[in-house]
Amino acid sequence: MRLSRYFLPVTKETPADAQIVSHKLMLRAGLVRQTAAGIYAWLPLGQRVLKKIEQIVREEQDRAGAVELLMPTLQSAELWRQSGRYDAYGPEMLRIRDRHDRDMLYGPTNEEMITQIFLGNVKSYRDLPRILYHIQWKFRDEVRPRFGVMRGREFLMKDAYSFDLDEAGGRHSYNRMFVAYLNTFARMGLRAIPMQADTGPIGGDLSHEFIILAPSGESEVFYHSNWEKAPELSAVDFDDVAGLQSIVDGYTADYAATDEKRDADREAAAGEALRQSRGVEVGHIFFFGTKYSGSMGMSVQTKDGTNVYPQMGSYGVGVSRLMGAIIEASHDDAGIIWPESVAPYKVGLVNMRVDDAACSAAADDLYRKLESAGVETLYDDRDERGGAKFATMDVIGLPWQLIIGPKGLEKGVVELKRRATGEREELSIDSALKRLGAA
Template sequence: MRLSRHFLPVMKESPADAQIVSHKLMLRAGLIRQTAAGIYSWLPLGHRVLRKIEQIVREEQDRAGAIEMLMPTIQSADLWRESGRYDAYGPEMLRIKDRHDREMLFGPTNEEMITAIFRDNTRSYRDLPRILYHIQWKFRDEVRPRFGVMRGREFLMKDAYSFDLDAEGARRSYAMMFIAYLRTFTRLGLNAIPMRADTGPIGGDLSHEFIVLADTGESEVFVEQAVLDRSSINDLTGWEFSDDLGEREMAFYREHYAATDEKRDLHREQELGDQVVQRRGIEVGHIFYFGAKYSAAMGMSVQGPDGSPVVPQMGSYGIGVSRLMGAIIEASHDDAGIIWPDAVAPYHVGLINMRADDARCAGAADDLYARLEAAGVETLYDDRDERGGAKFATMDLIGLPWQIVIGPKGLDKGVVEVKRRATGEKVELSIEDAIAKVAGE
């Protein structure tokens, strides 16, 4: 994409109402614009990142055996009355009436709807276990929306729901999602730490939050230094799931689960002394096992192997897709701007023509742009008639992994400058070597 044809309204200064780094940089880099309190439009650059995050989340859900579907944003209040949550849920739920005076709501979550769908279309134990998921916009009427997409009212979320015949199977589904979450966050370039959590209005007796540590995190947490030092999470990215979890997956889950379960009060007490460090964190995922809370309340049962009725055991598993963008920026930035991990960067390379008014530079840049595109390298080509300093500032701000700079002096030597955004390292290479470098890493 040529920047001269792009819609990229970058800002030199941070708006006064932006309080944390991710909010400031998302506004300055032209990723989002606020349309109402806690509600944002996703501009083209931000939308590209959002879709890449969503795709990684989707791939890991699919890999874990979950099946994608799509449920509506508007739900009937009657479903929530069946579960008993309609009156119990707080003012965060947006309640509305249609023209026929029927009570509706803008869904903050989907336990009731998925339970009704599964209940009405499942009869036998042969239909279990199943994990269904969707990626959909949610709305929660936060009393004080702030921090940009970190605490907004409208947000994109992946929520999955498991159905099993018994508690053992349900905990196995829980373990599968636990591991899938760790692998998802690793692919996103995040070190997300699982912590035992309260179940809140979802219900149940087993729950974990996945926390990304960041100085501007919304909550205070206490973490074992050993957990911070652990590097084995990075080994998850190459794992494949079979129909059942293998022993190494289960061993890995038990290791993490035991660490978080036995120290479930770490977020409230410093009970391990020097072994524990105090940090701030951002919640990017939350998983729950709540047994028959919804299936029993809403009259779900299937015929068991012996012919007797069985009430399925359930769990739910959420990832804040839009919130993840803010978390990635909080974890990966410097004074100049965002530093995108390769997997979610809106473009892989920023191509800068230092002299748009120079025919030789323009010709060389046009040719390199065409070759990068032909090689499948997503490229944002800054072909604007702007000062070099402004172009560098824009590229550093939006944080693409690579920058290639073409200028008259370099062309005289037969080279271009290649910069790695994350490290700032710069090298001069021939055009052929430059293409090979950015395409191969």
């Protein structure tokens, strides 16, 4: 993409209403713009990152055996009355009434709807177990939206729901999602700590929040220092019940809990290894048994002919919130530093002298070769000062910057900069293309 044709409204100034790093940089880098309190438009660069994050989430859900569908944003209030949550949920739920005077709501979550859709269409043990998920916009009317997309009112969320015949199967589904979440966040360059957490209005007695440590986090968290060097996951067999349970046991052996679920005995046992910090929640999983299937009277028939209410769980990932969490974890004074897995473009190609015919011809040729090789490239072909171009590239945080100018061309070299380290080196054009995977 040529920057001269793109819509990228970067700014030099830090917005006065932005309180945390991710909010400041998302505005400065032209990723989002606020349209109402807690509601954001996703501009082209931000949309590309959002889609990359969404795709990683989707791939890991699919790998764990979940099946994708898509549910609507608007829901009937009658479903929520059946489960008893319509009045209990609180003012965060946006309640509306249609032209026929029917009570509706803008979905903050989908336990009731998925229960009706799935269990309303299956009656036999042969249809279980299943995990269904979708990636959809939600709305929660926060009393005080703040921190940009980290605590907005409208947000993109992946929510999954498991259905099993018995508790053992339900806990295995829970473990599937537990491990899938660890894989998801690791692919984005994040170390997420699963912490025992309160179940809140979702319900149930088993719940973990996945927390990214960050000074700006809304949660007070406590954890064993071993979490600071937690190992990465190896290959996982999601059908191996014992193996999956072993992984989960290993990850929960070291203490980690949100403020609501602190355990004085385990904290005492941790001793000097106990750490306290703030964190950002990027995922939350729940196992709540028959709370929804039972309250809505939806059963299935077992192999011996008896009817049981399926055991259920729900599993959420804040897809749009993850963008803020990644920036909180990966930035410097100059701007964002995107991990390659979610970067909007892999390389920023900078033409230092668009008024120099030879320089522009060489830059155009480089751009064509990068594009032909499938290397996502943002080409700064604007008639701007070099300093302004470098500032733009630094603030938007692409992993690589490829800089071409008349002096380098005379020597037969271009400059390649790695954004994460600031390391620069002069290379021949062919070597630079090879380094970037274009030759």
